[in-house]
Amino acid sequence: MAVGAAEAPRIHLVGAGPGDPDLLTVKAWRLIHDAEVVVHDRLVSRAILDSIPSHAALIDVGKTPGHHPFPQDRINDMLVDLARSGRRVVRLKGGDPFIFGRGGEEAEYLARHGIICEVVPGITAASACASSLGIPLTHRGLATGVRFITGHCQNDESDHDWRGLADPNTTLAVYMGLANIREIADRLIRAGLPGSTPVAMICDGTLPHQTHLIAPLATIGELAATQHRTGRALFVIGQVVNLSPAAKLMERESALA
Numbered sequence: 001m002a003v004g005a006a007e008a009p010r011i012h013l014v015g016a017g018p019g020d021p022d023l024l025t026v027k028a029w030r031l032i033h034d035a036e037v038v039v040h041d042r043l044v045s046r047a048i049l050d051s052i053p054s055h056a057a058l059i060d061v062g063k064t065p066g067h068h069p070f071p072q073d074r075i076n077d078m079l080v081d082l083a084r085s086g087r088r089v090v091r092l093k094g095g096d097p098f099i100f101g102r103g104g105e106e107a108e109y110l111a112r113h114g115i116i117c118e119v120v121p122g123i124t125a126a127s128a129c130a131s132s133l134g135i136p137l138t139h140r141g142l143a144t145g146v147r148f149i150t151g152h153c154q155n156d157e158s159d160h161d162w163r164g165l166a167d168p169n170t171t172l173a174v175y176m177g178l179a180n181i182r183e184i185a186d187r188l189i190r191a192g193l194p195g196s197t198p199v200a201m202i203c204d205g206t207l208p209h210q211t212h213l214i215a216p217l218a219t220i221g222e223l224a225a226t227q228h229r230t231g232r233a234l235f236v237i238g239q240v241v242n243l244s245p246a247a248k249l250m251e252r253e254s255a256l257a
Contacts, residue, residue, distance in 0.1 A: 008116050009083035013103055015096040015122020019045035019232075020206040023128065028120050032056075035090040037082055039075070041101070043094025043232060045207065072102065076109040083115045094232075096124040100150055100175050124148075126173035129205030129234040133212055134244045142239045143171040151177020151184060151235070166191035171238035178233040182221025188237070189217060198241035203233045214247050 012031050017023040024032075032038055032048075035056050040049065042062025049058065061070040061078070070078075082089045097103030097119060110117040126148055130137050137146040149160060151174045165172060166188050177184055181201070189195050195218030203211045215223045217237060224233075241247055 008114060009086070010116040010118065011079055011083045011089045011091055011110060012118050012120060013091045013097050013107060014093070014120040015101075015124075016040075016044045016048050016092050016094050017123040018095060018125050018128035018206040019043075019047065019204065020128075021045075021048050021051055023123050023206060024048065025120065025122065028122060031120065032090050032092060034088060036087040037089045038092050039079065039082070039089065040092040041094055044092050045094075047207075048092075072105065076106060079106060079110060080113045080115060083110070093122070094125075095128075096122045099124045099126075099148060125175060125205060125232070125234045126236070129202040130173070130200075130236050130240075132205050132210060133200055133202055133236075133246055135200060135236055136240055136243060137171050137173065137236070139240050139243060142169075142243075144169050146171040146173060148173045148175065150175050151180050160187070162187045162191040166193035168193065168197070168239065171236065171240050174235040174237065177235050178224065181224050181235060184235075185217050185221045193217060193237075197237060198239065198247060200236045200241045200244065200247075201227075201233055202236070203227075205232070205234060212246060214241060214244070214250060 014028045014031055016028065032052055037057045037059065038052055039059045039061055052058065061075050079091060091106065093101045093103055095101060098121070103119070107117045107119065126137065138144065147165065147170055149165065149172060174181070174184060195216060197217040199215055199217050199220040201213040201220065201224055213223060213227060
């Protein structure tokens with residue numbers, strides 16, 4: 001279908017959510033099933049990709065640590081070319097495209113090149129993973145706010161406001177933190193957050209093989225390193241973790257030991 005003279009080329013930037021196809025929004029489901037081309041990231045689950053009709057061309061532009069076969073500049077240019085081809089194009093990202101997904105960069109690039117970019121939000125990992133373990137991100141008397149942070153630490157101490165993050169009344173949701181959780185925990189403790197603060201590590205949240213680990217902030221780095229997990233991991237740090245049924249079960253078992 002060619003784009004008419006009065007119709008600007010368009011791309012839908014769609015959030016695929018945490019992985020469970022049932023957690024896709026109705027609009028996301030409709031768009032990806034109507035798409036002629038789906039450009040997807042590594043974090044889009046296999047179950048969602050397998051549900052896309054065979055008439056759609058799937059283009060994998062996923063990145064893994066240290067391996068970026070499709071640099072961001074190349075992805076940006078590809079999206080412009082696909083939009084101008086007149087085909088129905090979905091740019092599919094895991095979670096929400098505007099939360100640590102570089103969706104904002106892609107939307108800006110498309111706009112500069114005259115491409116209409118319609119954003120369809122998705123359920124982000126913080127709410128999905130926390131909910132899957134029964135953890136409320138905010139709770140009266142325990143957490144008056146929540147902050148989403150990336151776990152990609154730099155060598156420079158200024159990469160995060162550690163003193164501001166070390167607030168016992170705030171829940172921290174740490175994305176992409178598996179490689180650096182020991183350093184993150186150490187910095188939070190040095191900034192004043194008690195080492196006894198509970199932490200939940202949730203891997204492959206909402207998927208059938210979801211696993212989790214609950215431990216104090218002082219030991220989460222050491223314990224996480226022993227798990228040998230390679231999937232997606234999100235860390236929830238704060239007193240709200242103790243409201244999880246899994247944490248309450250651990251407390252009962254400890255009391256009986």
